[in-house]
Every structure is written in structure tokens, then in C-alpha cells.
Amino acid sequence: MNITLFYHSILSDWNHGNAHFLRGIVRELEERGHQVSVYEPKDGWSLQNLVEGYGKEKLDELSAYYPNVNTNFYTLDTLDLDTVLQDADLVLVHEWNEHELVKRVGEHRAKGGDYKLIFHDTHHRAVTARDSMAQYDLTHYDGVLAFGQKIRDLYLQEGWTEKAWTWHEAADTSVFYPHDREEHEGDLIWIGNWGDEERTAELHEFLINPVKELGLKAKIYGVRYPDHARKALADAGIEYGGWLPNYKAPEEFAKYKVTVHVPRRPYVEALPGIPTIRPFEALACGIPLISSPWDDAENLFTPGKDFLVAQNGEEMKEHLQIVLQSPEKAKSLAAHGLQTIRNRHTCAHRVDELEKVCEELGIATQKIYLTQKEQVLHEQ
Incomplete structure (x- = not known):
């Protein structure tokens, strides 16, 4: 699949826990042969705080741990969705985005976008800031991924969406694994x-x-x-x-x-x-x-x-x-x-779940699951 993700940031995890999970998901998707493009706003608050407090060299350090993690910066006034979403099969838009972006992507889908569109919620604001969350226009979205059953149910009860799935966060075990040490500090x-x-x-x-x-x-x-x-x-x-x-x-x-x-x-x-x-x-x-x-x-x-x-x-x-x-x-x-x-509870488990959602939404199975031959060619 060609997958496009709109998130606050994949580069910075300064006060931004979603980057943890997102990095692991992107890595797992790419290892399965999917083509992933991440878009984040230019000068987003998390990245700004990271660079101002610790310098741009931290971004070089990130690449040592996530060599294939890349992003595309955009501004709302110059974002060309026709170009960005031209070949997309699946688009995920995170709830930590501007209301305008969420609405514009939905409107693009409504005008004939040939992709499935999902809203991704990983925060407690659906409960603690309900008025703000209700202002997101999800009219043309295929559904919502919510990182807990309670939030999933809330989206359905409030009529914010007609379809919703529970999609918990998980550990990126390519980075999070036991490190042996003889003595503790x-x-x-x-x-x-x-x-x-x-x-x-x-x-x-x-x-x-x-x-x-x-x-x-x-x-x-x-x-x-x-x-x-x-x-x-x-x-x-x-x-x-x-x-x-x-x-x-x-x-x-x-x-x-x-x-x-x-x-x-x-x-x-x-x-x-x-x-x-x-x-x-x-x-x-x-x-x-x-x-x-x-x-x-x-x-x-x-x-x-x-x-x-x-x-x-x-x-x-x-x-x-x-x-x-x-x-x-x-x-x-x-x-x-x-x-x-x-x-x-690994990112691989969550990608398995995401692929099942894609099946349910009607994305062609040959796009969701690479054949063994295609997987070998991808790895080469």
C-alpha cells in the first residue's frame, strides 16, 4: 500500500509521546513493503522546543536509531493535497492536527480521492475537551482508530463517526528491548x-x-x-x-x-x-x-x-x-x-490489526499483503 500519515511530528518526541509509537509503526509498515510518507507541520511546537533546547544535532542522533525515518514539512497555505495524495491507498490523520487540515483532507476525499481515510485519536481530549474534539469534521472519513475502547465507544455514541476501531499503542521492540548490564547505577x-x-x-x-x-x-x-x-x-x-x-x-x-x-x-x-x-x-x-x-x-x-x-x-x-x-x-x-x-503488544501486532482494518474497508488484499516473492524483492 501507499500510506500517507499526517501527524504532529515523527522527528521530535519532546513532550510528544505519539512519536514513540509512530516511529515503530512506520518502521514495521516499511519492512512489510508498504510505501509510507509522513507529513508534519513546519515549525511544530514539539520540534521547535527540541531544537531550541538541545540543537539540531539531536535529529542526526535520531537517524542512527531510525535510519529510514523521514518526514515532509508542510504549511497549510501551501499544502497541495492533489499532489500529496495522488497515489495514496490509505491516509491516517492524527487528532493532534489543526481542525482545518482535518477538514481539508476530508473534503479532498469527498471530491473523488481514491483512498481510505482514517482519523487517529491517541489522547484524552475526547473526554476532557469534548467541545474541541466535536469540531473536527469527520464527515468524509471512513472511521476512527482510537487508542482505547472507551474512546472508541465515545466516537460512536456522539455520532462523530459511523465506524471506529480500538487500536492501542504498543512497544517498538526494534528499539525497546532489554540491555544487559552487570551492575546498576x-x-x-x-x-x-x-x-x-x-x-x-x-x-x-x-x-x-x-x-x-x-x-x-x-x-x-x-x-x-x-x-x-x-x-x-x-x-x-x-x-x-x-x-x-x-x-x-x-x-x-x-x-x-x-x-x-x-x-x-x-x-x-x-x-x-x-x-x-x-x-x-x-x-x-x-x-x-x-x-x-x-x-x-x-x-x-x-x-x-x-x-x-x-x-x-x-x-x-x-x-x-x-x-x-x-x-x-x-x-x-x-x-x-x-x-x-x-x-x-508490539508494533508488529498493531500493524497486523491495521491491516485487518484495511481489509474491512475494502482495500485490495494484494496491496495489503505482499506475496513472499514481492517481500523478497522488497528486501533486496
């Missing part, structure tokens, strides 16, 4: 952005306070940490590492004995079943994981075996002590979580 690592005060109390209860009270050697990576957050980290003796390129995370996980997951409040309260990308990636790296409470309503994992769940701060301390003091328990937990990712 510390006890606990956490990789995550502070956000918009959506989990401030939770971060104190399940991360900062346990580390402080147990006297652990810990390091935290992420962006948008306000002064009060940095002060709290310093008071707890936690090293703050700032932004970490996503593709460097596996190397950092290998330096520590345990990590934790602290989901944002909208996911816990209104969107059960959506873990976001971080747990997938941590488990893929073979590091023991302890999570604050969230409802695995879609049975993606086996809580208690893939990861431990702490109902409160005291229980988080207990779980941390168990994992840190029992190498066998830590090893068993990590192994179970890793196997679950490999069995069910």
Missing part, C-alpha cells in the same frame, strides 16, 4: 513529563515520597517540570535529568532496578483500559514495573504478574522494598511483563 528510574498538574498529588504519593522515605537512589527524566516540582525532587534527593530522547530510554532503564507508572488523572477517572505508551515500553525493556492504580478494563495485562499495583503510597513503598530486596521476585516480574509485550 541506582535503584529507581522514572521517565515521564510533569504535564499540566494532572497528576501532581499522585507523583508525590507514588513516586517522590516513597523514594525519599526509603532513601533510594533515583533519577527522573522529563520536561515541563515547574520550579515547585524540581524543588520537591531535590528535597527527596532525586536527580533530575531533564529531557531524555525516547530512543535512549532502554539504555537508561538498564541502569536501574525498578521503575514505576503513574498515569494521569483523566485516564484513571474517565478512561479505564488505557495505559498510555510508557508501561508498554518499560515492560519491553525487561525492568520490573510498579504502577499506581488504573483499571485494566480491556485485559491488556495480568496485574500482579506483569507488574505490581500499589493502591496507595504505603503499598508503593512495600512493593519497592520487595522488588529491590528480592532479585528472584524482580526477575520473575520482569520476565512475565516482557513476555506479555512480545506476545501481544
Whole structure:
């Protein structure tokens, strides 16, 4: 298939978790012989912050991990959809795009575009910013890919689309895999952005306070940490590492004995079943994981075996002590979580699901699935 993707950015993962999953999906699609073109807005906020804070050389570093990841920059006033979509079989438009772009692509499809058109939602705004999401004009779209059953159902209930599929994020195991290390540099690592005060109390209860009270050697990576957050980290003796390129995370996980997951409040309260990308990636790296409470309503994992769940701060301390003091328990937990990712939650699994959606939409099977001979020719 010729596939065109409109996303905020594939180059930058500065406060932009969608890039994690997108890179893995693009790589997997291309390895199967599909032709993929990514379009992102020129001077998008994530890329701007990355370049301003860390320099353009970070983009060169990215190419070492993702040598075939490329993008096309556009501006809305010069975007020529007739040219861009001329040979497309499938077009995905991400919800983190301007309303105008979403509408224009839909109108192009309505005027005779010979491709299938899908909207892709990977955020909680369908619940927390419903008015804004309702303004997206999906009239001429074939359906919606939603990264959780709850969001999928919402699109159907609100009448925003007639078709929707659940398409969870997953780990890009070409980059996220265990890195062997004989000795650890510390006890606990956490990789995550502070956000918009959506989990401030939770971060104190399940991360900062346990580390402080147990006297652990810990390091935290992420962006948008306000002064009060940095002060709290310093008071707890936690090293703050700032932004970490996503593709460097596996190397950092290998330096520590345990990590934790602290989901944002909208996911816990209104969107059960959506873990976001971080747990997938941590488990893929073979590091023991302890999570604050969230409802695995879609049975993606086996809580208690893939990861431990702490109902409160005291229980988080207990779980941390168990994992840190029992190498066998830590090893068993990590192994179970890793196997679950490999069995069910890789980007390859998600491309399998996407190809099934393409079948349902009526794209010719010879375009979706290359023959063995075609695959060999592609690899050559």
C-alpha cells in the first residue's frame, strides 16, 4: 500500500509521546513493503522546543536509531493535497492536527480521492475537551482508530463517526528491548513529563515520597517540570535529568532496578483500559514495573504478574522494598511483563490489526499483503 500519515511530528518526541509509537509503526509498515510518507507541520511546537533546547544535532542522533525515518514539512497555505495524495491507498490523520487540515483532507476525499481515510485519536481530549474534539469534521472519513475502547465507544455514541476501531499503542521492540548490564547505577528510574498538574498529588504519593522515605537512589527524566516540582525532587534527593530522547530510554532503564507508572488523572477517572505508551515500553525493556492504580478494563495485562499495583503510597513503598530486596521476585516480574509485550503488544501486532482494518474497508488484499516473492524483492 501507499500510506500517507499526517501527524504532529515523527522527528521530535519532546513532550510528544505519539512519536514513540509512530516511529515503530512506520518502521514495521516499511519492512512489510508498504510505501509510507509522513507529513508534519513546519515549525511544530514539539520540534521547535527540541531544537531550541538541545540543537539540531539531536535529529542526526535520531537517524542512527531510525535510519529510514523521514518526514515532509508542510504549511497549510501551501499544502497541495492533489499532489500529496495522488497515489495514496490509505491516509491516517492524527487528532493532534489543526481542525482545518482535518477538514481539508476530508473534503479532498469527498471530491473523488481514491483512498481510505482514517482519523487517529491517541489522547484524552475526547473526554476532557469534548467541545474541541466535536469540531473536527469527520464527515468524509471512513472511521476512527482510537487508542482505547472507551474512546472508541465515545466516537460512536456522539455520532462523530459511523465506524471506529480500538487500536492501542504498543512497544517498538526494534528499539525497546532489554540491555544487559552487570551492575546498576541506582535503584529507581522514572521517565515521564510533569504535564499540566494532572497528576501532581499522585507523583508525590507514588513516586517522590516513597523514594525519599526509603532513601533510594533515583533519577527522573522529563520536561515541563515547574520550579515547585524540581524543588520537591531535590528535597527527596532525586536527580533530575531533564529531557531524555525516547530512543535512549532502554539504555537508561538498564541502569536501574525498578521503575514505576503513574498515569494521569483523566485516564484513571474517565478512561479505564488505557495505559498510555510508557508501561508498554518499560515492560519491553525487561525492568520490573510498579504502577499506581488504573483499571485494566480491556485485559491488556495480568496485574500482579506483569507488574505490581500499589493502591496507595504505603503499598508503593512495600512493593519497592520487595522488588529491590528480592532479585528472584524482580526477575520473575520482569520476565512475565516482557513476555506479555512480545506476545501481544508490539508494533508488529498493531500493524497486523491495521491491516485487518484495511481489509474491512475494502482495500485490495494484494496491496495489503505482499506475496513472499514481492517481500523478497522488497528486501533486496
